[in-house]
Amino acid sequence: xxxxxxxxxxxxxxxxxxxxxxxxxxxxxxxxxxxxxxxxxxxxxxxxxxxxxxxxxxxxxxxxxxxxxxxxxxxxxxxxxxxxxxxxxxxxxxxxxxxxxxxxxxxxxxxxxxxxxxxxxxxxxxxxxxxxxxxxxxxxxxxxxxxxxxxxxxxxxxxxxxxxxxxxxxxxxxxxxxxxxxxxxxxxxxxxxxxxxxxxxxxxxxxxxxxxxxxxxxxxxxxxxxxxxxxxxxxxxxxxxxxxxxxxxxxxxxxxxxxxxxxxxxxxxxxxxxxxxxxxxxxxxxxxxxxxxxxxxxxxxxxxxxxxxxxxxxxxxxxxxxxxxxxxx
Numbered sequence: 436x437x438x439x440x441x442x443x444x445x446x447x448x449x450x451x452x453x454x455x456x457x458x459x460x461x462x463x464x465x466x467x468x469x470x471x472x473x474x475x476x477x478x479x480x481x482x483x484x485x486x487x488x489x490x491x492x493x494x495x496x497x498x499x500x501x502x503x504x505x506x507x508x509x510x511x512x513x514x515x516x517x518x519x520x521x522x523x524x525x526x527x528x529x530x531x532x533x534x535x536x537x538x539x540x541x542x543x544x545x546x547x548x549x550x551x552x553x554x555x556x557x558x559x560x561x562x563x564x565x566x567x568x569x570x571x572x573x574x575x576x577x578x579x580x581x582x583x584x585x586x587x588x589x590x591x592x593x594x595x596x597x598x599x600x601x602x603x604x605x606x607x608x609x610x611x612x613x614x615x616x617x618x619x620x621x622x623x624x625x626x627x628x629x630x631x632x633x634x635x636x637x638x639x640x641x642x643x644x645x646x647x648x649x650x651x652x653x654x655x656x657x658x659x660x661x662x663x664x665x666x667x668x669x670x671x672x673x674x675x676x677x678x679x680x681x682x683x684x685x686x687x688x689x690x691x692x693x694x695x696x697x698x699x700x701x702x703x704x705x706x707x708x709x710x711x712x713x714x715x716x717x718x719x720x721x722x723x724x725x726x727x728x729x730x731x732x733x734x735x736x737x738x739x740x741x742x743x744x745x746x747x748x749x750x751x752x753x754x755x756x757x758x759x760x761x762x763x764x
Contacts, residue, residue, distance in 0.1 A: 439549040439593055453615045457607070465608045472612070479543045483551055483705060486540040487698045494536025498529050504749040505532070510762050511748045515662035530744040531582070537698045538582035545589035546616040555705050556590045560688075560712035564595055564642065567686035567715060573637040573679045576644040576690035576712070577672055579735055580747040583708070587692035588644065589620050591710055598623040598636050600645040630678070637679030644690055647672050648735055650754050658757065659728035662736055667755035668728040673720035689713035691738035693745050711738065 459465075478489060498505055508531055512524040519527070544551055567574050576597075581587055591597055599621045604610035617624060623641070625632045636643055647669040648661075659668040672687065679685050692710045700706060713734065720727050739746045753762050 438553045439589065453618050454611050456611070460608045460611065468606070468608050468612075475539070476543065476547075479540060479548055483540075483544070484700045484702065486544070487537050487700060487706070490537035490540045491533050491698055492536070493539065494533035495529065497536065498532035507751055507763055508532075508749045511750075511752055514664045514753060514762065515748075516743075527744055528748070531746070531748050533698060534582040534694075534745050535747070535749070538584070538586070541583045541694075542585035545586040546619055549589055552586070552590065552706075552708070556593065556708045556710060558594055558710040558712070560714070561594050561710075563686075563688055563712050563714050567688075568640070568642075570686075571640060571680075571683055573640045573685040574642040575637075575672065575675060575685050575687045576642065577687065577731060577735070578644055578646045578690045579648045579739060580646055580750065581692065582745050582747060583692070583694060584646075585617065585620065586708070587710070588617075590692065590708055591644070591690065592620060594710070595642050596622045598625060598641050598643040600625045600627050600633065600643065602627050630675075633675060634678040637675075637685055640680075645672065645675070647731070648752075649750055650752055652755050653757070657725050657728050658755075659725060659732050661732045661752065664753055665756070666732070666753050668732055670724045670728060672731060673724060673727045676720050686715045687719050688715050689734050689738060691741070693742050713738075 478486060481489075505528060508528045509524060512519070512527055516524060516527070564574055574595075578587075588597060588599060597620075599617070601614075601617070601624055603626060604613060614624060623636060625636065625643070627645075633643065649669075650667045651669060653667055655671060656667045656669045658665045660666070661668065676685055676687050690710070690712060692708060695707045695709050696704075698706075716730075716734070719730070751763050756762070
């Protein structure tokens with residue numbers, strides 16, 4: 436079987452131009468990041484089994500240390516899974532942090548050692564993308580903030596070229612580091628504020644991946660249930676779906692990926708991942724933005740429930756509440 440990097444090149448060898456290095460990155464304010472990179476990056480040359488063990492330890496450590504994020508996670512889980520006991524939610528929250536710790540190494544390997552994941556992935560629903568492309572359509576893939584976010588993107592590029600919509604990091608060095616690492620993966624990176632760039636890529640019939648599952652308030656969103664709780668939901672996907680070729684509008688579908696194996700791998704075994712492309716979401720968008728938002732949230736929820744511990748529940752998903760309720764203290 437071809438390696439991950441070889442399959443990716445078969446899809447597209449175009450890559451985003453890299454951001455230039457800035458000498459200000461050598462200032463003392465960035466030394467902590469450089470130290471972290473120097474300590475963690477060499478570890479990706481260990482066997483995956485040992486990387487996952489370190490990631491497991493890192494996740495448990497952060498679960499104990501970052502009390503605010505732990506509290507936010509438990510709040511989210513109490514809202515989304517009221518049927519679970521407090522102990523069950525505590526166990527689930529710890530597992531989310533463990534998956535995030537493992538995800539650090541999954542992402543780093545996706546950027547710098549992708550071929551360690553050769554023969555580690557299966558895919559279903561790819562024909563939905565290929566059928567849309569055969570009809571001359573651009574494709575918009577709606578996804579979630581998964582703990583294996585960048586590995587999922589890398590594995591997806593084995594099957595189709597992929598542009599990604601991103602939000603620049605607040606820290607300039609982190610933004611430089613992550614953007615340039617992702618330039619190895621994606622055909623193009625589009626700032627979430629650059630709709631002209633997004634529209635151009637749709638007109639060129641690209642496949643573009645966005646993750647519209649976070650709370651950015653109601654200036655560009657509506658309140659729609661997410662796991663049964665009202666949540667500020669972006670209406671950007673429906674506006675994006677109206678861009679591109681008016682005579683042959685983009686096909687919109689869900690992209691989901693997850694690790695099917697636990698992080699505790701026995702010697703000689705490798706992790707396994709599965710990618711799902713949903714059928715094209717028909718009759719989308721409609722004239723009813725609230726109904727559209729509810730529909731997308733329900734579809735995303737259905738896929739998250741495959742393994743909720745691989746979702747980034749430490750984000751404040753329910754922070755916007757017009758009723759004045761404050762879930763996060």
